[in-house]
Amino acid sequence: MLVPRQREATEPPARKRVLFTLVFLGSGGIERSVCNVLAGLDTRRFATKMFFHHRPHPKSQQDRIPRDTEVVWGTDAFVYNRKMLPRFLWRLIQEAREADVIVAGQEGRAALLACLAGRLLGKPVVGMIHFDWGAFRREQPRRQLWGLRFLYPSMRRIVACGHDSAKAFQELVRIKPDKLQVIPNFVDGDKVRAAGEQPLPDWAEPIYRKPVVIAVGRLEHQKAFDVLIRSHALMRAAGSDHHLLILGEGSLEGELKALVKSLGVEDSVFMPGFTPNPHALMQRAAVFAMSSRFEGLPMVLLEALALGCPVVSTDCPSGPGEVLEHGKHGVLVPMEDPQALAEALGRVVREEPWRRDLSTRARRRADELSADRALGAWESLLSTL
Known part of the structure; x- marks a missing residue:
């Protein structure tokens, strides 16, 4: 009979193998949130791997993924069709065989395949919730809601990015309370500030000769940049001599640019698309504007702070109120109200003492939202599965 060899006193314990899954590596808050968790986990305790359905695009910021994390993907193609699903699942199963825990880094297709692989292999699955699904479900086809109600109760644990998002999710999906855990999104403040100190790109120099209102996000209905552009036009009509800079790509680019033209503000609105380092632009802006119709716990808001x-x-539901503590650390205005947004932005642009006070509050709140507590919660969760 073979007797297991006793572990030497000097031999380190085996690291827990954690496989994170995402559809692709985009520039959005979901991808940044997952990468921040990967970068913060103790490499002495955890061996991490990232599985993408699609190969990371050459334009994506692959340096956000820690060097210690192995990266694999299902296909070199960037365009998706449903015939690819079996291939993605097969590749995910191959990678998940060696994992102790599978983390579905986002809702939708990533969660579906993570659950299937976990069930076939008998591996625990952790799901991440990034949105306020009470509001977000109105933006999605009905099958997404069915998917949430079918998939997530079978997961070992669900991590919501904020308390408001967790509450909305519980109202939508029947799950045992002990399965749902809130671990807030976080950012590496030192890294964000270091990026903010980088010089402006050449194309931005003329824009910053006037005060800049900056916004960052996908050009989609959720972000309500149409409301922001209307607010900008109202500010300009009231005599505010400033520029509006919107960073991001999306399906509504043409529609938003048409709105800019129809309002006669083409000379003061700039939409350069994807920008590798938005932080240098954000740090030099007079004010950061978030006009969203719904969120979760927005990463870009944490970065602005x-x-x-x-x-x-x-x-909006949810996130900004929770992060800003209902106006303690920034200004909150009603949704879908261009006039209220214009008045709030105009005051910040116009009044330097108010601007300095809000800047101080932002930094103070960023210090309170430390990454250490969130990472400790992630490590404790992964260790128990």
Whole structure:
């Protein structure tokens, strides 16, 4: 009979193998949130791997993924069709055989395949919730809601990015309370501030000769950049001599640019698309604007706070109210109200003492939202599965 060899006193314990899954490596908050968890986990305790359905695009910021994390993917193609699903699942199963835990880094397709692989292999699955699904479900086809109700109760644990998002999710999906855990999104403040100190790109120099209202996000209905552009036009009509800079790509680019033209503000609105380092632009802006119709716990808002950028945000479900403590650390305005947004932004642009005060509040709040507590919660969770 073979007797297991006793572990030597000097031999380190085996690291827990954690496989994270995402559809692709984009520039959005979901991808940044997952990469921040990967970068923060103790490499002495955890061996991490990232599985993408699609190969990372050459334009993506692959340096956000820690060097200690192995990266694999299902296909070199960037365009998706449903015939690819069996291939993605097969590749995920191959990678998951060696994992102790599978983490579905986002809702939708990533969660579906993670659950299937976990069930076939008998591996625990952790799901991440990034949105307020009470609001977000109105943006999605009905099958997404069915998927949530079918998939997530079978997961070992569900991590919501904020308390408001967790509450909305519980109202939508029947799960045992002990399965749902809130671990807030976080940012590496030092890294964000270091990026903020980088010089402006050449194309941005002329824009920053006037005060800049900056916004960052996908050009989609959720972000309500149409409301922001209308607010900008109202500010200009009221005599505010400033520029609006919107960073991001999306399906509504043509529609938003048409709105800019129809309002006669083409000379003061700039939409350069994807920008590798938005933090250098955010740090030098007069104010950061979030006009969203719904969120989860927005990463870009946390980054703005870390940079000391004054914040004006809609009080949308959910996230901004929670992060800003209902106006303590920034200005909150009603959703879908261009006039209220214009008045709040105009005051920040116009009044330097108010701008400095909001900047101080932002930095103070960023210090309170430390990454250490969130990472400790992630490590404790992964260790128990």
